[in-house]
Amino acid sequence: MATLKDFRNDVRPNWCPGCGDYAVQAAIQRSLGSLNLEPEQVAIISGIGCSGRISGYFNTFGFHTIHGRSLPVAQGVKLANRDLTVIAAGGDGDGFGIGLGHFMHAARRNMNITYVVMDNQIYGLTKGQHSPTSAFGFKAKTTPAGNIENAISPLQIALAAGVTYLAQGFSHDVNQLTELITKGIQHKGFSLINVFSPCVTYNKVNTYEWYKEHVVPLDQFPDYDPTDKTSAAAKVIATDGLCTGLIYIDNDRPAFDELIPGYLETPIAQQDFHINQDQFDKFMAEFA
Amino acid sequence: MRMLQELSWKVGGQQGEGIDSTGKTFATALNRMGYYIYSYRHFSSRIKGGHTNDRVRISTDRKNSIADELDILLAFDQETINLNAHELKAGGVIVADSKFSPTLPTNVAANVQLFNIPFTKIAEETGAAIMKNMVALGASAYVIGLSPDFCAPVIQKLFGRKSQKIVDQNMAAVHAGYDAMASQNTDFSGFQLAPATPGEHLFMIGNEAVAFGALAAGARVMPAYPITPASDVMEYLIKKLPSVGGVVVQTEDEIAALNMTIGAAYGGARALTATSGPGLALMMEALGLAGMTETPVVIIDTQRGGPSTGLPTKHEQSDMFAALFGNHGEIPKIVLTPSTPEECFYMTVDAFNYAEKYQCPVIILTDLALSLASQSVEKFDFSYVMIDRGNLATAEELAKVEPGKLFKRYELTPDGISPRVFPGQKGGIHHVTGVEHSEVGRPNELTSNHVAMMNKRLNKISGIEMPGSVAYTGDDTPDILIIGTGSSVGAIGEAVARLNRDGVKVAHAQIKALSPFPFNTMQAHMSRAKRVIVAEANATGQLFHLILMNGLHHEAISSFLKYDGTPFMPKEVEAHLRGAVSAWQH
Numbered sequence A: 001m002a003t004l005k006d007f008r009n010d011v012r013p014n015w016c017p018g019c020g021d022y023a024v025q026a027a028i029q030r031s032l033g034s035l036n037l038e039p040e041q042v043a044i045i046s047g048i049g050c051s052g053r054i055s056g057y058f059n060t061f062g063f064h065t066i067h068g069r070s071l072p073v074a075q076g077v078k079l080a081n082r083d084l085t086v087i088a089a090g091g092d093g094d095g096f097g098i099g100l101g102h103f104m105h106a107a108r109r110n111m112n113i114t115y116v117v118m119d120n121q122i123y124g125l126t127k128g129q130h131s132p133t134s135a136f137g138f139k140a141k142t143t144p145a146g147n148i149e150n151a152i153s154p155l156q157i158a159l160a161a162g163v164t165y166l167a168q169g170f171s172h173d174v175n176q177l178t179e180l181i182t183k184g185i186q187h188k189g190f191s192l193i194n195v196f197s198p199c200v201t202y203n204k205v206n207t208y209e210w211y212k213e214h215v216v217p218l219d220q221f222p223d224y225d226p227t228d229k230t231s232a233a234a235k236v237i238a239t240d241g242l243c244t245g246l247i248y249i250d251n252d253r254p255a256f257d258e259l260i261p262g263y264l265e266t267p268i269a270q271q272d273f274h275i276n277q278d279q280f281d282k283f284m285a286e287f288a
Numbered sequence B: 001m002r003m004l005q006e007l008s009w010k011v012g013g014q015q016g017e018g019i020d021s022t023g024k025t026f027a028t029a030l031n032r033m034g035y036y037i038y039s040y041r042h043f044s045s046r047i048k049g050g051h052t053n054d055r056v057r058i059s060t061d062r063k064n065s066i067a068d069e070l071d072i073l074l075a076f077d078q079e080t081i082n083l084n085a086h087e088l089k090a091g092g093v094i095v096a097d098s099k100f101s102p103t104l105p106t107n108v109a110a111n112v113q114l115f116n117i118p119f120t121k122i123a124e125e126t127g128a129a130i131m132k133n134m135v136a137l138g139a140s141a142y143v144i145g146l147s148p149d150f151c152a153p154v155i156q157k158l159f160g161r162k163s164q165k166i167v168d169q170n171m172a173a174v175h176a177g178y179d180a181m182a183s184q185n186t187d188f189s190g191f192q193l194a195p196a197t198p199g200e201h202l203f204m205i206g207n208e209a210v211a212f213g214a215l216a217a218g219a220r221v222m223p224a225y226p227i228t229p230a231s232d233v234m235e236y237l238i239k240k241l242p243s244v245g246g247v248v249v250q251t252e253d254e255i256a257a258l259n260m261t262i263g264a265a266y267g268g269a270r271a272l273t274a275t276s277g278p279g280l281a282l283m284m285e286a287l288g289l290a291g292m293t294e295t296p297v298v299i300i301d302t303q304r305g306g307p308s309t310g311l312p313t314k315h316e317q318s319d320m321f322a323a324l325f326g327n328h329g330e331i332p333k334i335v336l337t338p339s340t341p342e343e344c345f346y347m348t349v350d351a352f353n354y355a356e357k358y359q360c361p362v363i364i365l366t367d368l369a370l371s372l373a374s375q376s377v378e379k380f381d382f383s384y385v386m387i388d389r390g391n392l393a394t395a396e397e398l399a400k401v402e403p404g405k406l407f408k409r410y411e412l413t414p415d416g417i418s419p420r421v422f423p424g425q426k427g428g429i430h431h432v433t434g435v436e437h438s439e440v441g442r443p444n445e446l447t448s449n450h451v452a453m454m455n456k457r458l459n460k461i462s463g464i465e466m467p468g469s470v471a472y473t474g475d476d477t478p479d480i481l482i483i484g485t486g487s488s489v490g491a492i493g494e495a496v497a498r499l500n501r502d503g504v505k506v507a508h509a510q511i512k513a514l515s516p517f518p519f520n521t522m523q524a525h526m527s528r529a530k531r532v533i534v535a536e537a538n539a540t541g542q543l544f545h546l547i548l549m550n551g552l553h554h555e556a557i558s559s560f561l562k563y564d565g566t567p568f569m570p571k572e573v574e575a576h577l578r579g580a581v582s583a584w585q586h
Helices: A023-032 A051-057 A069-078 A092-098 A099-107 A155-158 A174-186 A208-212 A229-238 A278-284 B019-032 B078-087 B119-126 B129-144 B148-160 B164-184 B206-214 B231-243 B252-267 B275-281 B284-292 B321-324 B339-356 B370-371 B395-400 B447-459 B486-501 B520-525 B542-549 B570-585
Strands: A042-046 A062-065 A083-092 A116-119 A165-170 A193-197 A242-251 B008-015 B036-042 B049-059 B070-075 B088-097 B113-117 B202-205 B221-224 B247-250 B272-277 B298-303 B335-336 B364-366 B374-377 B429-433 B470-473 B481-485 B508-509 B513-514 B531-536 B557-561
Touching: A023 A051, A023 A083, A023 A116, A023 A174, A042 A069, A042 B335, A051 A062, A051 A083, A051 B429, A062 B049, A062 B364, A062 B520, A069 A083, A069 A092, A069 A099, A069 B221, A069 B247, A069 B252, A083 A092, A083 B470, A092 A099, A092 A116, A099 A155, A116 A174, A116 B395, A155 A165, A155 A193, A155 A229, A155 A242, A165 A174, A174 B119, A229 A242, A242 B019, A278 B206, A278 B231, B008 B019, B008 B129, B019 B036, B019 B049, B019 B129, B019 B148, B019 B202, B019 B374, B036 B370, B049 B078, B070 B078, B070 B129, B078 B088, B088 B129, B113 B129, B113 B164, B119 B129, B119 B164, B129 B148, B129 B164, B148 B164, B202 B206, B202 B335, B202 B339, B206 B231, B206 B272, B206 B298, B206 B339, B206 B364, B206 B370, B221 B231, B252 B272, B252 B275, B252 B284, B272 B275, B275 B284, B275 B298, B275 B321, B298 B339, B298 B370, B321 B335, B321 B364, B321 B513, B321 B542, B335 B339, B339 B364, B339 B374, B364 B370, B364 B486, B370 B486, B470 B486, B470 B520, B481 B486, B481 B520, B481 B570, B486 B508, B486 B531, B486 B570, B508 B520, B513 B531, B531 B542, B531 B570, B557 B570
Parallel strands: A042 A062, A042 A083, A062 B429, A083 A116, A116 A193, A165 A193, B008 B070, B070 B088, B088 B113, B221 B247, B221 B272, B272 B298, B298 B364, B335 B364, B481 B508, B481 B531, B531 B557
Antiparallel strands: A165 A242, B008 B049, B036 B049, B036 B374, B202 B374, B335 B513, B470 B508
16 A cells, blocks of 8 residues: 555655745645555646646656646546546646636536645746735735735635535645645545645745734634535635635535436546447437 | 429528428438438527528539529518528529518519418418428428428427327428418429439538547547537537446636546547637647647537637638647647548547547637538448557556656657556556656756657658548649638539539649648649639638648649638639639630
8 A cells, every 4th residue: 555655756846945835745645645545546737836846746647737727637637537536736826816717617516626726825936926815915026016906715716616625724734734635635526725835935925924823723613613604604704714724515515527427437548439330320320 | 394403492581480490301301312412501699580591402412512593492581582582593483471471572583483372371270380381391392393291201200209299280281381382373393303312311410420420439528618610519429428428518618628628638538629719719728738748639620700709600711720820839730621521520530540649639620511511421431430549558568667767658759659658557657747848747948858859749740641631533634723621622523513514624622631731642733733723711811821831832823712701602613713714715
């Protein structure tokens, strides 16, 4: 059985020292190592940005796609091979800017895949422009006088889009993050784990210290019920999107994969694609 | 009595009042009798209202084009007469619903006759006004000399599931229409259709042929976004794929459609998407990704009128450059242009094999007339359908990969084609990225690597010519060679035949692959022709320029363009050719 180290490879990430993405990489490796999976059973599909490079930093199948499109590619992989563990990953610009439409539709479609977003509230790879999650008033290269746009709430959007597993983590707490990712992979349906993953180079506001002061761990509310969507939405709003932990889970709604008419247990990738002469003749006769 | 070997019939009215089904019932019934049908619809981008018509050419041998003239026009409103009566030949017939007090316009040919038949009233008397279309079919049958029962098997199939009573009522309406026409006491001997040679043809549109081809070729995943005139491909596969374990996903946009197709193909499925111009534009970045990652995808682009939203329900061939050159950067890409439904089927089968053999995107470029015209089609040959998945790594090769080493998915090989593996295969782990990469797929920006990888990818299809890229007919050393692509094959073919009958040496080359361009074949044909004319349905001569761009020069090459939203008619091509003949003779 594969363990944590089997999911590591020898590539040194091109992230800055101290980048929050290292913790995300470690948490995903720990999750995979705990799930009784072999490396070849996992496909990690990433977008573009600093965090988008993450698919190259595991000993698994990996596909580094194009900006904003990790989710459509990931869903295609899952359709072709339902036995694979498919994880999509990228940053806040990738997922909530250019890829926002795909994110909402992936949530509503509810395929059995996991989406990990490394949210640092800045564009890092292009060297410091504001992002869709940058706060109002935030100063960046593209907002020298302060951001005059509001930040979007990925958590509210996820709930509105019908997400069936919603969690938020913080790179400072790898143990919690590992648990949230593990549960997300185990969840039968689309899971989003949004991770506060600080950019130590370009975001001098939303630092590790800032997040430590501002995040609101949900485990401090013993009565919090993550199966109650109304209280999940209320908590997200009340904490200004800064709550961490498992925010919402819907265990009742079947995943897309389980609802596809005629979809077989055997993954498409392993099927014989030939149709026989009888089937062919039957299909053709319909055109007479 | 001399009987007609072909006849052209049109039905028109407001969109949403059953014009389509009238035409389809008529055409399907005649196709079953062994006639050849070519049926082309005029419609607008709205659900209800607006003029629509269906023009059906019936012939005793195969035609791939609408006819030059109309024999019979069935009209459910005055607008239909006003818009279409000028197409009638001298002595042609209009049969119209007397309900709207039809009148004959002035711009018609000599001796056009108008018959007012109470379609609606007769339908009401036999059951319901909705059956006025059946009354019209009965009237048509009388004019062309068929039994009113010609459509009985089709009516039975259409309504048999509802109830026998509905079938009987509809047939009664057909008979009543037939009798009403008979009571006009008019001699229709000039409209009698020669008997068909009994034979079974399929009756379908090009989109259905493409979709059936994909099904037979083993396509099992189709992500797509609805768009006219491509949606039929998705709609057919939504009905059929579940029976073979496949799936169609209606995506949020065309960007998702192609990216999901790429994911599915990478994941081990045979996958396709289908779209039209605006969607093709949105797919360009993903197209580059497919080329860069050597992922085999098949994209159907059904060209329609552009630019922008353009003429969504009209014919044009203006996506050639977009398909060939629309993506940024340089990738290998195969672009096929079938000209008949048969070719739509067989070339779609080929497309999946090419995509996996050459590990690159394949675009099948159809045009609206080919996508949507309903045609009689020869039965498809099952034995043609072979599935060749190309270079897949064997278990032995995978076993040889040392632990901790990555599989060389992009191994530099003499022909540029590397072994493929799918996620899930032990020993096959490698990386895939749209960034320039090494043999194992890891980012690599070295100049030498980039040149090697560019050459690897581009060389896969350079210098090759796909079988059947050009169909050539006519004299080996013609005075004129006319070149076309796509659905114009019928109109050009008929025009060429007419000139040949008059002793003019005209040959015809229909191009069925734009990339890789069939340079050698076309060079041979063009070098033997005195003059070359390139006919295409766009305003800038994309095929003409593509020929020149590929280095094929000719001292007397010219462009023949049509971009009014309608396909070439045989007489238009004929007139152009005759004009070219008289120009050089004077």
